[in-house]
Amino acid sequence: MTDTLTHLDRLExxxxxxxxxxxxDAAKPVMLYSVGKDSAxxxxxxxxxxxxxxxxxxxxxxDTTWKFKAMYELRDRMATESGMDLxxxxxxxxxxxxxxxxxxxxxxxxxxxxxxxxxxxxxxxxDVAFGGARRDEEKSRAKERIFSFRxxxxxxxxxxxxxxxxxxxxxxxxxxxxxxxxxxxxWTELDIWQYIARENIPIVPLYFAAPRPTVERDGLLxxxxxxxxxxxxxxxxxxxxxxxxxxxxxxxxxxxxxxxxTLSEVIQEMLLTTTSERQGRIIDKDGGDASMEKKKxxxxx
Amino acid sequence: MSNTPDTPVYVTDALIAEDIDAYxxxxxxxxxxxxxxxxxxxxxxxxxxxxxxxDSKMIFEDQLxxxxxxxxxxxxxxxxxxxxxxxxxLAAEREQGITIDVAYRFFTTEKRKFIVADTPGHEQYTRNMxxxxxxxxxxxILIDARKGVLTQTRRHSFLAHLLGIRHIVLAVNKMDxxxxxxxVFDRITxxxxxxxxxxxxxxxxxxxxxxxxxxxxxxxxxNTPWFKGPALIEHLENVEIGSAADEAKPFRxxxxxxxxPNLDFRGFSGQLATGKVRSGDAVxxxxxxxxxxxxxxxxxxxxxxxxxxxxxxxxxxxxxxDCSRGDVIATADNPPEAADQFEATLVWMAxxxxxxxxxxxxxxxxxxxxxxxxxxxxxxxxxxxxxxAAKTLELNGIGxxxxxxxxxxxxxxxxxxxxxxxxxxIDKLTNATVAAGMLHFSLRRAQNVHWQAxxxxxxxxxxxxxxxxxxxxxxxxxxSGKSTIANLVExxxxxxxxHSFLLDGDNVRHGLNRDLGFTEADRIENIRRVGxxxxxxxxxxxxxxxxxISPFRAERDMVRGMLPEGEFVEVFIDTPLAEAEKRDVxxxxxxxxxxxxxxxxxxxxxxxxxxxxxxxxxTTAMTPEEAADMIIDRLLG
Numbered sequence: 001m002t003d004t005l006t007h008l009d010r011l012e013x014x015x016x017x018x019x020x021x022x023x024x025d026a027a028k029p030v031m032l033y034s035v036g037k038d039s040a041x042x043x044x045x046x047x048x049x050x051x052x053x054x055x056x057x058x059x060x061x062x063d064t065t066w067k068f069k070a071m072y073e074l075r076d077r078m079a080t081e082s083g084m085d086l087x088x089x090x091x092x093x094x095x096x097x098x099x100x101x102x103x104x105x106x107x108x109x110x111x112x113x114x115x116x117x118x119x120x121x122x123x124x125x126x127d128v129a130f131g132g133a134r135r136d137e138e139k140s141r142a143k144e145r146i147f148s149f150r151x152x153x154x155x156x157x158x159x160x161x162x163x164x165x166x167x168x169x170x171x172x173x174x175x176x177x178x179x180x181x182x183x184x185x186x187w188t189e190l191d192i193w194q195y196i197a198r199e200n201i202p203i204v205p206l207y208f209a210a211p212r213p214t215v216e217r218d219g220l221l222x223x224x225x226x227x228x229x230x231x232x233x234x235x236x237x238x239x240x241x242x243x244x245x246x247x248x249x250x251x252x253x254x255x256x257x258x259x260x261x262t263l264s265e266v267i268q269e270m271l272l273t274t275t276s277e278r279q280g281r282i283i284d285k286d287g288g289d290a291s292m293e294k295k296k297x298x299x300x301x
Numbered sequence: 302m303s304n305t306p307d308t309p310v311y312v313t314d315a316l317i318a319e320d321i322d323a324y325x326x327x328x329x330x331x332x333x334x335x336x337x338x339x340x341x342x343x344x345x346x347x348x349x350x351x352x353x354x355x356d357s358k359m360i361f362e363d364q365l366x367x368x369x370x371x372x373x374x375x376x377x378x379x380x381x382x383x384x385x386x387x388x389x390x391l392a393a394e395r396e397q398g399i400t401i402d403v404a405y406r407f408f409t410t411e412k413r414k415f416i417v418a419d420t421p422g423h424e425q426y427t428r429n430m431x432x433x434x435x436x437x438x439x440x441x442i443l444i445d446a447r448k449g450v451l452t453q454t455r456r457h458s459f460l461a462h463l464l465g466i467r468h469i470v471l472a473v474n475k476m477d478x479x480x481x482x483x484x485v486f487d488r489i490t491x492x493x494x495x496x497x498x499x500x501x502x503x504x505x506x507x508x509x510x511x512x513x514x515x516x517x518x519x520x521x522x523x524n525t526p527w528f529k530g531p532a533l534i535e536h537l538e539n540v541e542i543g544s545a546a547d548e549a550k551p552f553r554x555x556x557x558x559x560x561x562p563n564l565d566f567r568g569f570s571g572q573l574a575t576g577k578v579r580s581g582d583a584v585x586x587x588x589x590x591x592x593x594x595x596x597x598x599x600x601x602x603x604x605x606x607x608x609x610x611x612x613x614x615x616x617x618x619x620x621x622x623d624c625s626r627g628d629v630i631a632t633a634d635n636p637p638e639a640a641d642q643f644e645a646t647l648v649w650m651a652x653x654x655x656x657x658x659x660x661x662x663x664x665x666x667x668x669x670x671x672x673x674x675x676x677x678x679x680x681x682x683x684x685x686x687x688x689x690a691a692k693t694l695e696l697n698g699i700g701x702x703x704x705x706x707x708x709x710x711x712x713x714x715x716x717x718x719x720x721x722x723x724x725x726x727i728d729k730l731t732n733a734t735v736a737a738g739m740l741h742f743s744l745r746r747a748q749n750v751h752w753q754a755x756x757x758x759x760x761x762x763x764x765x766x767x768x769x770x771x772x773x774x775x776x777x778x779x780x781s782g783k784s785t786i787a788n789l790v791e792x793x794x795x796x797x798x799x800h801s802f803l804l805d806g807d808n809v810r811h812g813l814n815r816d817l818g819f820t821e822a823d824r825i826e827n828i829r830r831v832g833x834x835x836x837x838x839x840x841x842x843x844x845x846x847x848x849x850i851s852p853f854r855a856e857r858d859m860v861r862g863m864l865p866e867g868e869f870v871e872v873f874i875d876t877p878l879a880e881a882e883k884r885d886v887x888x889x890x891x892x893x894x895x896x897x898x899x900x901x902x903x904x905x906x907x908x909x910x911x912x913x914x915x916x917x918x919x920t921t922a923m924t925p926e927e928a929a930d931m932i933i934d935r936l937l938g
């Protein structure tokens with residue numbers, strides 16, 4: 001039995017199809033760009049979908065000012081290379097109040113990310129936003145539609161989502177409503193890595209192991225990425241060979257000790273590892289079990 | 302864990318550790334199979350999927366720790382691991398202990414990658430199963446060995462077959478609870494075979510399993526020495542994927558997007574539905590029928606020599622032919638047909654029942670058109686498969702019906718081509734996806750019903766009358782003043798030597814619409830016919846005036862869509878309900894309030910006010926005379 005197309009070919013074709021379908025009904029689409037590996041794959045797929053045209057929408061980075069330095073570098077480089085406009089949005093209220101992950105706990109994510117995203121979408125009047133969520137990430141994500149409808153206040157109602165049959169997406173909406181579209185819904189973490197390898201997609205170097213200054217706190221290995229990191233009494237940054245499985249705000253993202261310096265080694269480590277991808281993130285754990293679902297209802301991506 | 306399964310045979314840990322590049326090279330070549338699992342509430346679906354994820358090492362230690370803790374807290378398996386907890390996602394259903402939506406799961410074996418749609422077994426959720434089945438190559442029908450073939454089993458099998466799933470697996474689950482008894486398995490298989498052949502399933506694979514204990518999942522179990530295989534995974538790894546069959550069919554590519562980065566490049570982007578295409582191939586653009594040849598198959602990675610079913614590409618054509626989103630590019634010598642009347646099977650998916658005669662959006666491939674659906678020829682009872690008489694379809698109802706579209710669409714029967722035969726219906730007001738459908742055949746060939754070209758056209762007729770035709774569509778509550786103002790408008794037009802015609806609701810019901818009653822469907826058909834008559838009259842050059850309550854936006858928009866741009870003039874006679882009720886010229890509100898009149902607009906039936914009418918008349922602020930003058934000003938000015 002031979003199949004002409006591999007699973008990666010099929011996933012790629014499906015994602016491209018989804019992105020092109022959005023263009024039929026969207027008035028003002030935007031691609032959320034978080035600079036992580038999933039975003040990198042999404043951006044690459046968008047370039048493929050519309051080639052030789054540049055993707056007909058801008059990139060939006062909802063910034064918290066607390067991302068890793070290396071992320072900001074790659075972000076600016078990729079915007080230039082893709083020929084797409086890059087919109088960087090920072091919630092002015094969070095900025096003014098100096099909201100930060102050290103002093104404000106869950107409020108940090110809520111204000112910079114959840115509120116920031118809503119504000120940015122409203123400010124620019126974007127009616128469709130591409131996001132890089134995958135169904136394999138987390139339980140409530142497994143039931144998310146590819147076209148996910150949000151009320152005019154960005155709420156998500158699991159009971160009001162439309163059935164999605166075949167590859168027919170219904171992107172019609174009333175004024176004020178918006179859609180989050182997840183073109184890589186059906187990709188797994190392994191697919192993402194393998195596609196990055198196959199297509200030679202640039203990613204943030206933090207995904208590869210290197211000696212980095214770290215401290216151990218609350219069971220997480222945190223990287224001291226800049227001098228805003230307040231060291232507790234007795235804490236001294238230690239040089240460890242670490243890498244990151246997911247990237248977010250550096251004070252909230254746990255590193256893993258690793259020697260994996262190449263893509264193959266990273267994939268190998270992932271396949272042999274015994275903890276799930278999001279475990280390095282603090283965000284999922286607030287509010288117990290149904291935390292992500294709750295966040296989604298409030299408008300978090 | 303007391304129930305750790307035998308070491309799974311297909312996880313190649315060793316290779317990952319020893320030679321990751323070799324592993325990845327192998328993994329990259331894997332194909333993709335999509336399947337669904339269907340079963341009743343307690344058949345153990347979630348447990349089976351949890352087991353597949355667990356056995357293929359898709360569950361990590363932290364998840365396993367959480368699972369163990371959860372199993373003890375809320376699990377239904379005592380101290381043992383409750384795999385169902387792995388896949389029951391949303392908080393509400395965890396509390397209820399049931400799965401209420403479609404969830405997609407992923408796992409990999411040595412040979413293939415899999416996407417599993419976990420679809421619920423509840424009667425009220427036919428919708429979800431149809432959704433999951435629409436993209437599946439294979440269906441696993443779960444049966445509880447203690448219960449045998451149930452009503453739900455028949456329903457799931459019927460739906461899987463209806464959606465054209467080619468591979469059916471009958472998984473007789475919970476064999477551990479019947480002592481791995483061969484007789485039980487044989488009896489269930491036999492009963493299922495009898496039923497399956499009744500609905501047209503000629504081929505299925507029966508496997509005795511225990512999702513809980515892991516028997517015959519990854520490897521043949523010692524507990525069922527009488528079963529010669531295949532084990533479930535082995536079967537899933539080896540069935541033929543639908544794409545191979547799709548590639549063998551004639552080439553069709555629905556155009557999604559026209560790619561125009563600059564004046565020198567014009568490409569047509571889409572995903573091949575079936576067949577293959579090479580540069581130099583002769584193709585035909587449907588529905589126009591124009592022929593040309595493919596110049597290039599453009600991708601970011603360079604031009605391709607050939608593209609196959611499933612690939613997303615951009616084609617450039619040798620000639621400057623008209624081609625846009627919704628068109629289908631097909632092989633020139635064997636193109637699909639276009640038609641505007643069809644027989645189809647519909648699965649109703651909305652809480653609000655189907656309204657025969659109402660216009661819905663129909664989306665098929667990349668085509669979106671307006672379509673009206675007739676009352677079902679019959680509804681299918683999914684439990685007994687009996688054909689029942691029906692006037693409509695309710696949520697989860699399945700029926701065979703005729704539908705007509707406002708312009709021809711390119712199609713193929715669903716049985717031949719899922720991409721050109723499967724469609725959804727969308728409510729024009731709420732934008733909800735209300736139905737899924739599968740086309741059987743066209744009732745007549747649209748291309749054979751030509752418009753008869755006449756030498757005198759509508760512009761010439763209008764010119765002779767020295768006027769621009771229009772349809773003044775009055776809408777408003779009963780007693781709002783529609784008829785009064787409409788009558789005044791016609792009198793004034795007449796004095797100005799304008800040729801007009803006032804279509805009165807009651808008069809029409811004495812003749813043309815004598816056969817219609819006052820049900821919702823009949824009221825819609827009433828409006829449709831009035832719209833068609835008004836259209837003919839505007840073709841004749843007349844200024845047509847109608848005065849109907851016409852409470853639903855969808856119907857008013859339907860009539861608007863029948864006329865050339867700009868000719869439909871919506872006149873909203875805006876009288877507040879309290880005011881109309883106070884006037885109550887015909888005493889109807891009184892009767893409605895007393896319950897003597899049912900479905901009275903404004904009382905127990907809604908009135909959907911126009912959002913952006915061309916003309917709005919506030920009758921509390923002007924007299925009928927003033928209103929009529931204003932309308933004429935706007936019309937002629």
